[in-house]
Amino acid sequence: MKHPVRVKLEAGEKYLFCTCGNSDDGVLCDGSHKGSTFVPREFIATRTAESYLCRCKKSYNGVYCDGNHAKRESLKLDFLDS
Numbered sequence: 001m002k003h004p005v006r007v008k009l010e011a012g013e014k015y016l017f018c019t020c021g022n023s024d025d026g027v028l029c030d031g032s033h034k035g036s037t038f039v040p041r042e043f044i045a046t047r048t049a050e051s052y053l054c055r056c057k058k059s060y061n062g063v064y065c066d067g068n069h070a071k072r073e074s075l076k077l078d079f080l081d082s
């Protein structure tokens with residue numbers, strides 16, 4: 001299961017959310033997508049806080065975790081991630 005990653009975000013700062021899933025932490029782009037068709041998703045933090053960013057890439061709450069990874073586990077759908 002791909003749990004969310006807690007990241008300290010600063011209000012007004014621009015971040016690049018990893019959409020390929022290959023970055024080291026799985027949530028912030030580190031350039032690992034190069035050579036693929038994926039591009040990072042830019043977002044600006046609206047508040048300074050520790051936030052849980054989505055790593056399963058199935059959240060309906062943008063870059064933020066909405067708990068969908070846990071729903072997938074309860075339905076035993078993790079084989080779809082491999």
Ligand code: FES
Nearest residue numbers: 018019020029032
């Ligand atoms: S490393 Fe995944 S989008 Fe850049």
